Amino acid sequence: MSDKGEVDLTGAKQNTGVWLVKVPKYLSQQWTKATGRGEVGKLRICKNQGKAEVSFTLNEELTTVDTIGEKSSMVRAPREHPFTLQTVGGQTLAVFTENSSGQSDAEAGGSGTGPDKIALEGLVVQRAECRPAVSENYMKLKKLQIEELSKPMRFSQQLDKAVTTNYKPVANHAYNLDYERKKKEEGKRARADKQQVLDMLFSAFEKHQYYNIKDLVDITKQPVIYLKEILRDIGIYNVKGTHKNTWELKPEYRHYQNEEKSD
Amino acid sequence: MSALQEQRKCSVVRMQCACSYSCMFSQVINGTSCSAVMTSLGSSSSSATEYVVRVPKNTSKKYNIMAFNAGDKVSCSTWTQARMERDMSNRRIYGEEETPDGAAGSEFGKKQREEARRKKYGIVTKEFKVEDQPWILKVNGKAGRRFKGLKKGGVTENASYYIFTQCADGAFEAFPVHSWYNFTPQAKHRTLTAEEAEEEWGRRNKVVNHFSIMLQRRLRQQEQGEEEEEEGEKGGKKKKKKGGRGGDLRIHDLEDDLEMSSDESDGSNGDDDEAKSKAKQDKGPKGKGKKKKKKKGSDLEGFEDSDDGDFEGLEVDYMSDESSSEEEEPEKPKPSKGEDVPKGIDEMSESEEESEEENKNEEDGKEEEEEEDGKKTPVQVEKKKKKDSSGESDSSEDSDIEGEAASALFMKKRTPPKRGGVRGSAGSSRTGSRPGTPSIDSAATSNTLRAAANKLEQGKRQTTVPSSETPATKRLKMEPSPQSSSGKSTPQPVSGKSTPSSSDVLLTEDAVRRYLIRKPMTTKDLLKKFQTKRTGLSSEQTVNVLAQILKRLNPERKNINDKMHFYLTE
Numbered sequence: 082m083s084d085k086g087e088v089d090l091t092g093a094k095q096n097t098g099v100w101l102v103k104v105p106k107y108l109s110q111q112w113t114k115a116t117g118r119g120e121v122g123k124l125r126i127c128k129n130q131g132k133a134e135v136s137f138t139l140n141e142e143l144t145t146v147d148t149i150g151e152k153s154s155m156v157r158a159p160r161e162h163p164f165t166l167q168t169v170g171g172q173t174l175a176v177f178t179e180n181s182s183g184q185s186d187a188e189a190g191g192s193g194t195g196p197d198k199i200a201l202e203g204l205v206v207q208r209a210e211c212r213p214a215v216s217e218n219y220m221k222l223k224k225l226q227i228e229e230l231s232k233p234m235r236f237s238q239q240l241d242k243a244v245t246t247n248y249k250p251v252a253n254h255a256y257n258l259d260y261e262r263k264k265k266e267e268g269k270r271a272r273a274d275k276q277q278v279l280d281m282l283f284s285a286f287e288k289h290q291y292y293n294i295k296d297l298v299d300i301t302k303q304p305v306i307y308l309k310e311i312l313r314d315i316g317i318y319n320v321k322g323t324h325k326n327t328w329e330l331k332p333e334y335r336h337y338q339n340e341e342k343s344d
Numbered sequence: 345m346s347a348l349q350e351q352r353k354c355s356v357v358r359m360q361c362a363c364s365y366s367c368m369f370s371q372v373i374n375g376t377s378c379s380a381v382m383t384s385l386g387s388s389s390s391s392a393t394e395y396v397v398r399v400p401k402n403t404s405k406k407y408n409i410m411a412f413n414a415g416d417k418v419s420c421s422t423w424t425q426a427r428m429e430r431d432m433s434n435r436r437i438y439g440e441e442e443t444p445d446g447a448a449g450s451e452f453g454k455k456q457r458e459e460a461r462r463k464k465y466g467i468v469t470k471e472f473k474v475e476d477q478p479w480i481l482k483v484n485g486k487a488g489r490r491f492k493g494l495k496k497g498g499v500t501e502n503a504s505y506y507i508f509t510q511c512a513d514g515a516f517e518a519f520p521v522h523s524w525y526n527f528t529p530q531a532k533h534r535t536l537t538a539e540e541a542e543e544e545w546g547r548r549n550k551v552v553n554h555f556s557i558m559l560q561r562r563l564r565q566q567e568q569g570e571e572e573e574e575e576g577e578k579g580g581k582k583k584k585k586k587g588g589r590g591g592d593l594r595i596h597d598l599e600d601d602l603e604m605s606s607d608e609s610d611g612s613n614g615d616d617d618e619a620k621s622k623a624k625q626d627k628g629p630k631g632k633g634k635k636k637k638k639k640k641g642s643d644l645e646g647f648e649d650s651d652d653g654d655f656e657g658l659e660v661d662y663m664s665d666e667s668s669s670e671e672e673e674p675e676k677p678k679p680s681k682g683e684d685v686p687k688g689i690d691e692m693s694e695s696e697e698e699s700e701e702e703n704k705n706e707e708d709g710k711e712e713e714e715e716e717d718g719k720k721t722p723v724q725v726e727k728k729k730k731k732d733s734s735g736e737s738d739s740s741e742d743s744d745i746e747g748e749a750a751s752a753l754f755m756k757k758r759t760p761p762k763r764g765g766v767r768g769s770a771g772s773s774r775t776g777s778r779p780g781t782p783s784i785d786s787a788a789t790s791n792t793l794r795a796a797a798n799k800l801e802q803g804k805r806q807t808t809v810p811s812s813e814t815p816a817t818k819r820l821k822m823e824p825s826p827q828s829s830s831g832k833s834t835p836q837p838v839s840g841k842s843t844p845s846s847s848d849v850l851l852t853e854d855a856v857r858r859y860l861i862r863k864p865m866t867t868k869d870l871l872k873k874f875q876t877k878r879t880g881l882s883s884e885q886t887v888n889v890l891a892q893i894l895k896r897l898n899p900e901r902k903n904i905n906d907k908m909h910f911y912l913t914e
Contacts, residue, residue: 086427086428086429087425087426087427088425088426088427088428088481090420090423090424090425090426093420093421093423094421096421097509099507099508099509100507100508100509101409101505101506101507101508101521102505102506102507102508102518103503103504103505103506104503104504104505104506104518105503105504106502106503106504109504109506109520112399112518113399115399115401118398118400119398119399119400119401120396120397120398121397121398121399121518122396122397123394123395123396123397124394124395124396124397124508124516125392125393125394125395126392126393126394126395127391127392128391128392137397170414171413171414171415172411172412172413172414173411173412173413173414173416173418173419173420174409174410174411174412175409175410175411175412175420176407176408176409176410176507177407177408177410177428178405178406178407178408179405179406179408179522180404180405180406199428200405201410201420201426202407202507202509203509204420205409205507285452288452289452291452292452293452293453296452296453
């Protein structure tokens with residue numbers, strides 16, 4: 082396995098030339114539907130009186146366009162696509178690949194390489210644009226597309242009847258009933274033994290330094306007054322410059338490196 | 345593959361396409377080999393070959409484009425080895441400061457609370473996406489080039505890019521391009537920081553040898569690091585080496601040269617680099633210090649060009665709290681100088697009224713300062729002052745105007761130095777716009793006016809600016825008095841030199857005593873009585889004389905309406 086970050090320069094060394102082709106969206110969508118080995122069409126390169134002509138012909142089975150709605154079979158993607166060739170211009174365009182086979186199975190990557198293997202595949206020698214041959218078909222397709230796009234994301238719809246099912250008056254909400262039931266069964270918090278409470282507090286303060294009184298009540302399940310008394314013994318109440326006022330242990334009780342001191 | 349061979353032959357003629365095709369078909373063929381194969385061109389040969397295009401479905405490889413600029417002259421074939429990784433330096437911006445998690449310093453439920461708080465305020469923090477981070481590409485190891493690749497947005501939004509590569513079997517495979525990165529080379533040489541660059545920009549007209557800039561900077565850095573060493577080594581030999589290569593091509597002022605040259609001759613030959621570098625260190629900071637001083641000196645000179653400098657100090661009483669950033673130095677000594685003048689009255693009265701006036705004038709001054717950068721013409725400034733004054737109560741209106749006039753006068757004087765280089769044009773435009781002010785309203789002016797106007801003309805010829813101000817201030821003074829409205833030229837003599845001919849009022853002790861016996865008056869009221877245009881004195885002189893008179897009279901003081909009034913009982 083090569084070093085992470087090391088770029089595989091075989092493509093550059095071999096001066097592999099590739100083409101960079103700009104393809105319309107609908108065509109790339111059709112290509113994703115390709116079956117089998119992924120054959121999508123044929124590329125025809127002609128040399129006509131000094132000019133090279135490149136044209137791509139889409140396979141028959143891929144011309145059906147899935148549009149939402151009724152017109153599915155009516156519109157078909159055009160088949161002929163001449164390529165417009167352009168020079169690379171001043172830029173040097175290189176193609177590099179990133180092989181990210183996923184972090185989870187780093188060792189057992191499907192392609193046998195580690196995550197994020199970067200390789201230089203080659204240099205772009207020709208740029209081209211794939212244009213559809215203008216035909217009736219194409220125009221219809223475009224019309225469909227435009228219609229779809231021009232629909233607003235939100236639209237208003239008139240209702241026949243007013244909506245009356247939202248909020249009905251209720252004697253007492255279900256949520257409230259549950260809450261009261263829960264409170265009842267919990268009962269009032271009983272004062273446990275002071276030592277036990279202290280133990281609970283110390284273990285809590287081991288985890289975090291600052292606690293809100295409400296949180297401590299939750300943790301220890303003690304009545305507030307009792308808890309506050311205990312806290313006044315072992316802790317300090319500081320404003321800390323923030324809104325919430327928090328409790329923390331007194332310095333002599335604190336020992337935040339390893340074990341905690343107590344009493 | 346006859347078609348292929350034919351293509352090879354034909355391709356040579358069409359140069360622009362030729363190389364691309366040859367590259368595509370086989371990795372080995374390049375342009376030269378094509379030309380070797382060339383045979384007679386078959387005209388009008390339209391041969392077509394068809395290739396199957398495949399779009400592989402299940403690749404884990406993501407194809408990206410690495411774009412270099414043409415000017416960088418990047419040739420991938422020269423790379424022997426390369427390393428590329430993501431630039432994670434932005435991570436800390438996104439990940440907020442983590443408070444210690446657990447144990448000391450942490451709060452229970454802090455994270456949840458923070459999150460709830462952020463949701464409540466609608467703060468949406470962008471996530472740190474590794475995918476979008478720039479790449480750092482290092483070519484040819486430590487000594488090679490470095491590139492930074494920034495992701496280009498919007499590439500895959502409307503159209504998709506595909507990479508067509510030809511496979512061994514002649515078929516094409518198309519891979520979609522996942523993202524596009526623009527790579528730019530990173531400078532390995534040292535660069536100046538923003539402040540240093542600005543400094544050098546300011547000196548660009550003086551410095552001939554630009555190569556020395558970086559050298560100086562390096563020396564400066566060295567010097568900072570080795571300060572103790574340097575001090576210990578200030579020997580004679582080192583000092584003599586001042587004529588180091590560092591700044592000797594700079595255009596120094598003559599003094600600099602003279603100072604340096606005498607030492608230069610001694611130690612300029614046959615030194616080791618060490619000594620020289622140390623000498624350069626020595627010289628470097630010294631040279632810089634001198635340059636800085638020179639610069640400041642020249643700046644100072646520039647500002648003190650005109651006579652206006654004389655009046656700059658006067659304003660202090662009203663505007664001592666502010667000083668413009670540009671002119672801190674010239675103004676600092678002046679305020680202290682100018683403080684004497686208004687002090688007379690200050691000591692005398694100790695009145696709130698004074699402070700009130702001061703405050704008001706300070707405000708005016710502040711506004712003046714703020715707007716001044718916008719090149720307000722004097723007209724506008726005064727109009728503003730008029731507006732200010734109109735808000736005051738009637739009783740003190742006149743005296744306020746008087747005060748304003750005084751402050752306006754002072755401030756007018758101050759504005760020209762601020763304008764600095766602009767002054768020339770502004771001044772000229774101002775004067776140009778008022779070429780006829782003395783001539784207009786000539787009919788309506790009295791003798792004194794005309795006399796003063798003539799004086800004004802003379803004053804204008806000497807320095808454009810002060811004269812241009814004074815018509816402005818005079819305009820203000822004209823307004824209270826019932827004169828015609830447009831194109832005022834008031835007769836106020838510039839520096840109080842003109843004669844108080846036919847003045848109705850003389851500022852004498854008797855006059856003051858008369859007033860004070862009649863009723864208690866504030867200093868403002870007194871000043872109003874002795875209006876400068878009627879006494880023929882400048883406001884400064886009025887203030888002076890009045891102060892002296894009051895000192896002599898030593899009137900009694902009474903506080904009426906929170907204002908200090910003077911009165912005499914005889």
